[in-house]
Amino acid sequence: MRRPVVLDDAWQSAIRARDVATLARTITAIERSPDFLLSLSRRIFSVQPVNSIGITGVPGAGKSTLLNQLIRHYRQSGNSVAVLAVDPSSLQTGGAVLGDRLRMQDHALDDGVFVRSLSTKGQLGGVSETTFITSQLLKFAGFDRIFIETVGIGQNELDIVRVADVSTLVFIPGGGDYVQGIKSGVMEVGDVFTINKCDVDGVRALEKVLQLEAHDRENKTGFATAVCRTNAVSGEGVEVLVQALEAALDAPQAQARRSLQLRAFSELLLNIELRQNWLVPFVQGTSGTAFFKALMQGEAQPADIVDAFRRQHHDN
Amino acid sequence: MTQPIRILLAKIGLDTHTIGITVLAKELRDRGFEVIFSGLKQTPEKVANAALQEDVDVIGVSCLSGGHMTHLKVLAERMRELDLDDRILIVGGVVPEEDIEPLKALGVDQVFTMGANMDDIAAYLRSAVNA
Secondary structure, eight states, rough: HHHHHOOOOHHHHHHHHOOOHHHHHEEEHHHHHHHHHHHHHHHOOOOOOEEEEEEEESSSSSSHHHHHHHHHHHHHHEEEHEEEEEEEOOOOTTEEOOSSSGGGGGGOOOTTTEEEEEETOOOOOOSOTTTHHHHHHHHHHTSEEEEEEEEESSSSSHHHHHHHEEEEEEEEEESEEEEEEEESSSEEESEEEEESSSTTHHHHHHHHHHHHHHHHHHHHSSSOEEEEEEEETTTTTHHHHHHHHHHHHHSSSHHHHHHHHHHHHHHHHHHHIIIIIIIHHHHHHHHHHHHHHHHHTSSSSSSHHHHHHHHHHHHH | OOOOOEEEEEESSOOOOHHHHHHHHHHHHEEEEEEOOOOOSOHHHHHHHHHHHHTTTTEEEEEEOHHHHHHHHHHHHHHTEEETTSSSEEEEEEEOOOHHHHHHHOOEEEEEEETHHHHHHHHHHHHHHHH
């Protein structure tokens, strides 16, 4: 069995020294215990931004392969890099295949690179509940840049804005006309737009749609959104993307996002508390079990669960 | 939900027979495991490093090239150096009967050869990890 992680001075020294085993075991403990998550949050909380960069986009856009190139650039300029790579878990079994790491093999023996694969644990917003606090832990450990790769997303997985200081939305050519570009939702996520696989047909058409959005934003907010072309296999365009990401980290939007993150994280902690200590005990307890039995037998309707919950807590 | 078992699956060396490891990844996924699929052409050093960073409960090495004795000797040594010898180490693939005991002497916990049953593998891992 695993040794428990104790948040003492020895732990702090090990984390500050970026001891990989301690870091890895701490991330596991965050995932396995809500109480540990809370204690850790008290121990490492800081209002400072962590210089985290979100990488998001459709499945197969090349996010992990692009990260392999981004890591190379940041390492060449002497920065240490941590990566949190999120992949989906099954809603039925909780199982997952986490396959981002294999695209980042070039850095597998580099002490300045830490890669951890996370499953969403049933969350639908593109990241897991533990992603934000884990990025704070990596900052506490002293990593210069922290990348957060979301699951492959569609039109509505926006949680990356609540966990990363800036994000790039990765597109591939051939994804639809300009109407896709004027919808709410996913377009709001990108502080930098990246067109990956820039060697295939349709790049110019996509670029025009994204530049239209970028100019519109600039008119309204005064801040330009860069539109970058990359080829994650050859590395073409990655240097320009790095410059765009660094500019976005320095821009006022990144600072403003910090308050959004802290608010979202506080609400998350409260949500976890309500789920652990109120929702789950009720659903699995006597009145919850009785309600579900009655529901299955046609003697109750879904709205009755609210009455049952209120009754139990008024009685107490 | 109970905590899923984390397993790193890897192939070491110039062995490109991927069907076994892919089927295993999918079947373990469907049995509630978190599978970190680290792919082909790994070295024992890379596998051990990945296991450390990912804090896995199990390392599974697929080998159909005949290189299992060499690769597993180096991997088991590296795991000891990184204090990972408390993790379960399994090998699957084409392994001659007479190599199974020598592999176990190196530190391999269990060997699954052709025809192994997926439910047996999952049951073994659950009992070994929770032992």
